[in-house]
Amino acid sequence: xxxxxDRDRLRLADLLGNPYNISSQIQSSGDNVVKKTAxxxxxxxxxxxxxxxxxxxxxxxYTSIRAEHLRVRTTVGVFDVSxxxxxxxxxxxxEAFVDxxxxxDVKSLSVGQVQYSCMCKPHGGIVDDLLVYRFPDRIMLxxxxxxxxxxxxxLKENQRGSVQLxxxxxxVTLLAVQGxxxxxxxxxxxxxxxxxxxxxxxxxGRVAGAPAVISRTGYTGEDGFEIYLANRDGVTVxxxxxxxxxxxxxxxxxxxxxxxxxxEMKMCLYGNDIDETTHPLEAGLGWITKLNKGxxxxxxxxxxHKQAGLTRKLVGLEVEGAGFPRHGYAVLxxxxxxxxxxxxxxxxxxxxxxxxxxxxxPAELSEIGSEVKIDCRGRMFPAKVVKTPFYLRxx
Amino acid sequence: MNIPKDLLYTKDxxxxxxxxxxxxxxxxxxxxxxxGDIVFVQLPEKGSRIAQGQSLGSIEAVKAVADVxxxxxxxxxxxxxxxxxxxxxxxxxxxxxxxxxxxxxxNLAAEKAALLNAAxxxxxxxx
Numbered sequence: 144x145x146x147x148x149d150r151d152r153l154r155l156a157d158l159l160g161n162p163y164n165i166s167s168q169i170q171s172s173g174d175n176v177v178k179k180t181a182x183x184x185x186x187x188x189x190x191x192x193x194x195x196x197x198x199x200x201x202x203x204x205y206t207s208i209r210a211e212h213l214r215v216r217t218t219v220g221v222f223d224v225s226x227x228x229x230x231x232x233x234x235x236x237x238e239a240f241v242d243x244x245x246x247x248d249v250k251s252l253s254v255g256q257v258q259y260s261c262m263c264k265p266h267g268g269i270v271d272d273l274l275v276y277r278f279p280d281r282i283m284l285x286x287x288x289x290x291x292x293x294x295x296x297x298l299k300e301n302q303r304g305s306v307q308l309x310x311x312x313x314x315v316t317l318l319a320v321q322g323x324x325x326x327x328x329x330x331x332x333x334x335x336x337x338x339x340x341x342x343x344x345x346x347x348g349r350v351a352g353a354p355a356v357i358s359r360t361g362y363t364g365e366d367g368f369e370i371y372l373a374n375r376d377g378v379t380v381x382x383x384x385x386x387x388x389x390x391x392x393x394x395x396x397x398x399x400x401x402x403x404x405x406x407e408m409k410m411c412l413y414g415n416d417i418d419e420t421t422h423p424l425e426a427g428l429g430w431i432t433k434l435n436k437g438x439x440x441x442x443x444x445x446x447x448h449k450q451a452g453l454t455r456k457l458v459g460l461e462v463e464g465a466g467f468p469r470h471g472y473a474v475l476x477x478x479x480x481x482x483x484x485x486x487x488x489x490x491x492x493x494x495x496x497x498x499x500x501x502x503x504x505p506a507e508l509s510e511i512g513s514e515v516k517i518d519c520r521g522r523m524f525p526a527k528v529v530k531t532p533f534y535l536r537x538x
Numbered sequence: 539m540n541i542p543k544d545l546l547y548t549k550d551x552x553x554x555x556x557x558x559x560x561x562x563x564x565x566x567x568x569x570x571x572x573x574g575d576i577v578f579v580q581l582p583e584k585g586s587r588i589a590q591g592q593s594l595g596s597i598e599a600v601k602a603v604a605d606v607x608x609x610x611x612x613x614x615x616x617x618x619x620x621x622x623x624x625x626x627x628x629x630x631x632x633x634x635x636x637x638x639x640x641x642x643x644x645n646l647a648a649e650k651a652a653l654l655n656a657a658x659x660x661x662x663x664x665x
Contacts, residue, residue: 192571208600209575399574399601465578467598491577491600520596520603 180225181316181377189395197288199226201398208399212493215363215404216534219322220396221384226288228312229371230295233281236304241275241282244301246423246445248436252277257343257360259431261423262297263441267448268419269426270297272411274360276345283356285317287413301440316377320384321367321404323538324391329368331387332380333357337368351376351383362401364408364532403490409459409501409531415470416457416487416501424448425503426457455484456509459531460517462498466524467491468517474502475516477525483508486517494534504528539663540567542633546609546650547659553633554609554653559646561610563594564637565628568663573599576628579621582639586614590649594639597628606638610649616640 178199186193191202202223204211214220232241242249247260254277262270271290276283286294291312298308320329326337335348335357345358353376361367372380385393402412411417411426422445423432434446462468468489473482489500504515513528541547546554551569555562570576578598588594594606594614617639621627628636643649654662 203601204574207575209577212600403600465580465598467578467603469603491598493600 178226180223181374182223182225182381185378185381186223186395191395191397194398196398197226197291199288201226202395204397204399205395208397208403209493211394211396211400212403214392214394215322215365215396215400216494216536217322218392219320219324219328219367219388220394220400221381221388222319222321222396222398222401223316223381224319224369224401225316225374225377227317228286228288228291228294228310229315229317230284230286230298231281231309231311232284232306233309234304234306237282237306238277240302240304240306241284242436243303243439244298245273245275246428246432246439246441247275248433249275249277249282250436254279255344255346257345257358259343261417261428261431262294263423263439263445264419265441265444267422267441267444269413269417269421269423270294270419272413272417272428276356276358278347288312289414314374316372316374316380318370318372318377318380318384319361319363319367320370321361321363321365321396322391323366323536324393325365325367328384328388328391328393329357332383351380353380355380362410363404364410364534365404365536366538402488403493406488406490406499406501407492407494407532407534409533411457411501412488421457421503422448425453425455453506455503456506457487457501458504458509458513458528459533460486460500460502460515460526461495461529461533462500462517462519462524462526464524465498466517466519466522466526467498468500468502468519468526472500472520473518474504474526475518475523477514477516480516480523483515492533498524498526499533500526539571539660540633541656541660541663543656545633546653546655547662548607548609548653549662550607551663552606552609556646556650557640559643560615561612561641561643561646562637563606563609563639563641564632565597565606566659566663567632569604570629570632570636573597573602573604574629575600576625579625579628579638581617581619581621582614584614584617588612588614588641590645590652597625608641609653610641610643611645612641612643614639615642 186202194203245260258275274285356371358369472486474484484504486500486502492499580596588608590611
C-alpha cells in the first residue's frame with residue numbers, strides 16, 4: 144500500500160468547501176450578499192456550474208475545464224469577467240498620480256494604449272496587479288475583484304494632486320473573446336477596423352450596436368479582445384457573439400479554464416503567485432518595473448532589492464511523471480530534500496498533458512534546467528525549471 | 539443526478555456494491571461532477587489490507603485532488619487497471635467502467651451499518 148501523509152488530504156466531502164466547488168454555498172452565505180453580473184442568468188441557462196468567487200456568483204465551468212481550455216487554444220471562446228474592477232481617474236494631475244502609485248511608466252503611455260502594471264507598498268510588496276488604460280479625458284484602472292475594496296482604499300490613502308477617483312465596477316460588463324478566430328468573429332459585429340488595433344491598444348467603438356471599449360488584451364496567451372460594456376448591453380452583446388460565433392464553434396469558457404490558460408502562459412494570479420509579501424522583481428515583473436522613471440511608491444525598497452541581488456525567483460516548473468503540483472506544495476532540494484520553496488500555482492496542463500507549476504525557488508536554482516523535487520502529498524516527484532511560457536501559440 | 543437505488547454510499551461520496559463477500563467501490567456521479575475532469579488515479583496495490591475510512595488512493599482532477607476512502611475493511615482483491623489509461627471513465631461511467639477497487643470484506647456485517655442507503659445519500663447531496 145502506498146504511503147500518504149495526513150497533511151493536504153482532501154476528502155471528497157471537503158470539495159464542497161473548495162472555492163471552486165461551492166455551488167451549494169451560494170444560497171447559504173447568509174448576510175454576505177453575493178453579487179451577480181449582467182450575465183448570471185445566461186450562465187445558469189447554459190448549465191454552468193456557478194461558484195462564489197471574490198464575492199461574485201461566477202461560472203467556473205460549463206462542460207469541462209479541459210474541453211473549454213482546448214476550445215480557446217484551437218478556435219475561440221468567450222468569458223464573462225465582469226467581476227473585475229474598473230476605476231476611473233480624472234482631473235488634471237491624473238497622470239502624475241497614477242505614475243506615482245504604479246511601477247510602470249505612465250508618462251510613456253499614449254492615448255489608446257494599455258499598460259500592465261502593479262501597485263506596491265513602500266516596502267515593495269505588491270498591493271495588486273492591474274491594467275492602466277489611457278483615454279483622452281481619463282485613466283481607467285482595471286483591478287482584481289478580490290482586491291477591489293483594498294485597492295480603492297490604498298488609492299484614496301495615497302491620493303495627491305488634483306484628481307478624482309470613481310469606482311465604476313458595478314456599471315461595467317467585461318467580456319473576453321479569446322482565441323485565434325477572435326478577430327474574424329469580432330469583425331462581424333463591429334465597423335471598427337480591428338486590424339489597426341495592436342496588442343495592448345484599445346479603441347472606443349460599437350459591438351453589436353452597443354457602445355464599447357475594445358481592447359486587444361487578454362489572460363490566455365491567445366489573440367483576442369476584452370470588451371467593456373454598459374451592463375444594460377451585456378446580454379445583447381453576449382447573445383450576438385454566440386450568433387456570430389457559430390461558424391467558429393464559439394463556446395462559453397469558465398473561470399476554471401481561465402486559470403489553466405493563464406498558468407500555461409506563466410501569467411501571475413494575485414493571491415497565488417504574487418501578494419504583499421512578494422516584490423515585482425522576484426515575481427519576474429522587472430520588465431514592467433521602471434526604476435528610472437522617477438519616484439513611485441515602493442521604488443526605494445525595490446531598488447535596494449535589485450542592488451542587493453534577488454534571493455528567490457518565481458519560475459516555471461515542469462514535473463516528471465504522474466505528479467500534479469498544487470498551490471502550497473513544498474519545493475525541495477533534489478539531493479538533500481531540504482525545503483527550498485513553494486508551488487504558488489499548479490495544474491495538469493491540458494496542452495502538454497503534464498504537471499506544470501509556478502513557484503519560488505532560491506535564485507541560484509532559478510536557471511533553466513535546474514532540478515528540484517516537488518512534494519505532492521508525501522510523494523516526491525522530480526521537476527525542472529523550464530522556459531516559459533509553457534505553451535507557445537502556433538500562429 | 540444519478541443515485542442508483544441498489545447501492546450503498548458514504549458521506550464522503552463513495553459508493554459500494556455488495557457481491558457476496560466482495561465489495562465493489564467507486565465514487566458517485568455527484569463526486570465526479572464536483573471534481574470535474576479526472577486526469578489521474580493513484581490506485582492501491584492488490585493484496586494490500588485497508589481499514590474502513592482509510593485512504594484507498596487519490597484522484598487528480600484539473601482543478602483539485604481528492605482521496606478515496608475505503609467504505610469497508612478488508613483486502614484489496616482487484617484494482618481497476620483500466621483507469622491507468624482512461625481515468626476519464628470515472629467521469630463517464632461512475633457506476634460502471636469507472637469503479638475503483640474490489641475489496642474482500644473482513645467485517646461486512648458490522649461495518650455495513652455505517653453506510654447510507656440511496657435515499658439518505660440523496661438527502662446529503664441536496665441539503
